[in-house]
Amino acid sequence: MKVLLTGGAGYIGSHIAVELYSAGHTAVIADNFVNSSPEAVARIEQITGRRIPLYEIDVCDKTALSELFEKERPDAVVHLAGLKAVGESVAKPLLYYRNNIDSTLSLLEVMAEYGCEKLIFSSSATVYGAPKTLPITEEAEAGGCTNPYGWTKYMIERIIEGAAAANPKLSAVLLRYFNPVGAHSSGLIGERPNGIPNNLMPYICKVAGGELAQLSVFGNDYNTHDGTGVRDYIHVVDLAKGHVAALGYCSDHTGTEIFNLGTGTGYSVLDMVKAFERANGVPVAYRITPRRPGDIDACYADPAKAEKLLGWKAELNLDDMCRDSWNWQKNSSDGKKA
Numbered sequence: 001m002k003v004l005l006t007g008g009a010g011y012i013g014s015h016i017a018v019e020l021y022s023a024g025h026t027a028v029i030a031d032n033f034v035n036s037s038p039e040a041v042a043r044i045e046q047i048t049g050r051r052i053p054l055y056e057i058d059v060c061d062k063t064a065l066s067e068l069f070e071k072e073r074p075d076a077v078v079h080l081a082g083l084k085a086v087g088e089s090v091a092k093p094l095l096y097y098r099n100n101i102d103s104t105l106s107l108l109e110v111m112a113e114y115g116c117e118k119l120i121f122s123s124s125a126t127v128y129g130a131p132k133t134l135p136i137t138e139e140a141e142a143g144g145c146t147n148p149y150g151w152t153k154y155m156i157e158r159i160i161e162g163a164a165a166a167n168p169k170l171s172a173v174l175l176r177y178f179n180p181v182g183a184h185s186s187g188l189i190g191e192r193p194n195g196i197p198n199n200l201m202p203y204i205c206k207v208a209g210g211e212l213a214q215l216s217v218f219g220n221d222y223n224t225h226d227g228t229g230v231r232d233y234i235h236v237v238d239l240a241k242g243h244v245a246a247l248g249y250c251s252d253h254t255g256t257e258i259f260n261l262g263t264g265t266g267y268s269v270l271d272m273v274k275a276f277e278r279a280n281g282v283p284v285a286y287r288i289t290p291r292r293p294g295d296i297d298a299c300y301a302d303p304a305k306a307e308k309l310l311g312w313k314a315e316l317n318l319d320d321m322c323r324d325s326w327n328w329q330k331n332s333s334d335g336k337k338a
């Protein structure tokens with residue numbers, strides 16, 4: 001299948017592109033490089049040995065998107081384009097709603113125009129808000145998000161569900177990611193946050209690499225085994241493979257289906273620090289600081305549905321996540337922006 005990746009030059013999209021080629025598919029990338037760079041696409045081409053059609057467009061721009069569809073006629077779309085910084089979304093909510101929702105509406109309209117009927121959406125476990133029970137199944141109540149970024153994910157899910165309900169030919173899969181970390185084993189692609197990272201693993205990498213002095217562990221009084229926050233970290237290559245599996249599912253189902261993409265195991269912040277030190281033999285200086293507003297005690301997936309219906313489960317372990325994150329950090333601190 002020829003698969004359009006909106007936001008395909010980003011952290012997750014670039015890994016999906018690689019896994020699509022491994023599975024015998026091809027990719028087309030649309031990206032406005034607001035949080036990524038064309039260098040990432042060059043790196044994907046280096047890994048796959050294939051030339052990838054690249055369109056520098058904003059997915060909100062329906063005319064530009066129609067031109068892409070006219071030329072490429074993709075069989076399916078993985079929709080990853082969107083703004084994703086939680087803190088920024090609180091400061092600029094309208095920007096987040098306008099950008100993330102407009103782009104999805106443009107995409108759905110153009111897909112309908114061109115008869116493209118397979119859609120995979122990059123959603124997030126953030127839609128579960130503060131979970132009432134653990135592990136989190138897809139039946140858990142969604143909504144109650146703590147920030148506009150989370151609400152855009154929740155609203156887009158509902159918009160896609162509505163579109164699929166109205167068009168019996170549309171097949172939509174909503175993938176709720178837990179905490180993606182790690183990088184491709186080549187060290188050529190990985191996560192490149194703008195400025196000081198907000199997320200744990202990129203921060204740990206920068207402390208280990210000497211770019212930041214120490215990690216602030218946000219609170220040690222949570223209701224968890226060591227008091228620090230527990231999350232379900234999943235290797236980005238496993239996550240990418242989950243999209244390839246979802247593509248197969250789209251081919252013989254219609255309607256909307258929701259899947260958690262996580263490992264099912266939760267690790268605390270201190271577990272992550274220790275695992276990183278152990279896997280890579282480098283120290284990570286840290287200090288305990290007050291809680292970060294909006295954080296929850298623990299969040300981890302029940303990934304059984306994805307295993308049952310998609311035949312997918314995460315295979316890489318915590319050591320792989322730590323090793324590959326560090327390998328990418330070392331390779332990418334040379335000033336090249338990928």
Ligand code: UD1
Nearest residue numbers: 086124126179198199200203216217218229231269294295
């Ligand atoms: C956050 C977002 C989520 C988003 C995800 C992307 C919130 C409430 N959630 O999830 O919507 O989809 O990022 O991956 O913001 N931590 C530290 N020190 C740090 C950074 C993090 O102790 O410098 C801790 C946090 O308190 C948390 C854990 O590490 O317990 C993971 O944090 P993070 O990587 O930011 O992810 P989430 O908050 O789970």
